[in-house]
Amino acid sequence: MRIKKLRGHHRIWKDIETWKNENLKLDIESLKSSQRDHTKIWVSPYCDYTLLNSEYPQPKGKTRQKILAGLIDIYTEWKKQLDALGEPYYLKIWLIDPYFANSQVVCAIGDFLHFYDSTFFNPDQEYTARADHQIKNLPNGFNWECRLDEMHLSSNDLGEPEDYYDEVDFLTEKKAFEKQLKKPHRKTVSKSEDGEVTEYYSFKVGHAWLGSKD
Numbered sequence: 001m002r003i004k005k006l007r008g009h010h011r012i013w014k015d016i017e018t019w020k021n022e023n024l025k026l027d028i029e030s031l032k033s034s035q036r037d038h039t040k041i042w043v044s045p046y047c048d049y050t051l052l053n054s055e056y057p058q059p060k061g062k063t064r065q066k067i068l069a070g071l072i073d074i075y076t077e078w079k080k081q082l083d084a085l086g087e088p089y090y091l092k093i094w095l096i097d098p099y100f101a102n103s104q105v106v107c108a109i110g111d112f113l114h115f116y117d118s119t120f121f122n123p124d125q126e127y128t129a130r131a132d133h134q135i136k137n138l139p140n141g142f143n144w145e146c147r148l149d150e151m152h153l154s155s156n157d158l159g160e161p162e163d164y165y166d167e168v169d170f171l172t173e174k175k176a177f178e179k180q181l182k183k184p185h186r187k188t189v190s191k192s193e194d195g196e197v198t199e200y201y202s203f204k205v206g207h208a209w210l211g212s213k214d
Contacts, residue, residue: 013066015043020070024077026107028085036108036115039074041067046101058100067103068095072139074105079213088113093142093211096149120147120208121186142211149206153180155199 023039031037041047045056059067075093082089090108108115123146138144158177164170185203192198 009063012043012045012063016063016066016070019043020073023074023105026078026081028081031107031109035110035112036106038104038106040104041071041101043067056101058098064100067100068139071095071103071105075211075213078105078107082107082109085109090114090116091212092116095138095209095211097207097209099149099206102149120210121150121202122147138209139211142213145210147208147210148202148204149208150202151205153177153201153203155201 019042026037041059046059048056058064071093075091079091082091087109090106090113092106094102094104094106096102106116158174161167161170164173180203181201183203185201188200188202190198190200
């Protein structure tokens with residue numbers, strides 16, 4: 001994978017400030033209707049798609065610091081507005097490592113209060129203690145929980161030969177699928193009401209640090 005070089009950091013910093021200011025205020029009426037909301041890092045080039053087997057680097061240095069400060073400011077303002085509602089709520093910063101550009105602020109109320117509790121796999125306490133030494137400079141003043149950021153596949157993802165353009169396409173995809181399953185992963189099994197069994201395969205790609213304040 002080729003990493004694109006970034007230019008125009010001052011423009012990016014200006015866009016970060018604009019993104020932050022545009023997301024400081026929660027749309028309370030929309031939140032009451034949908035019962036959840038979030039803000040991702042909608043700053044180019046980190047939210048852009050690339051072609052030709054290339055990708056943009058993750059935010060570093062001063063750019064990363066500015067994005068992190070923006071996430072904290074958004075969290076702080078959202079917390080004030082959610083406190084004013086006078087009802088229980090979920091509000092956390094998700095810091096994704098090493099894919100920091102996927103970080104976001106997430107909130108939920110009502111029927112979706114616990115919707116995000118199982119978004120990330122919760123490792124055991126011993127693992128969390130070890131991981132705590134692997135990442136530095138988490139913002140002070142927050143309670144941080146370590147989770148796993150994972151990529152998921154299921155036994156239904158491959159499909160059947162008739163789902164593909166021809167047998168060559170199917171065999172190519174099957175080979176890639178089987179190669180992926182040889183990598184370390186955890187497996188869970190789900191059984192539907194009609195008895196259909198689906199296996200899920202979860203591959204660790206990094207950590208998710210969930211931050212909140214009392």
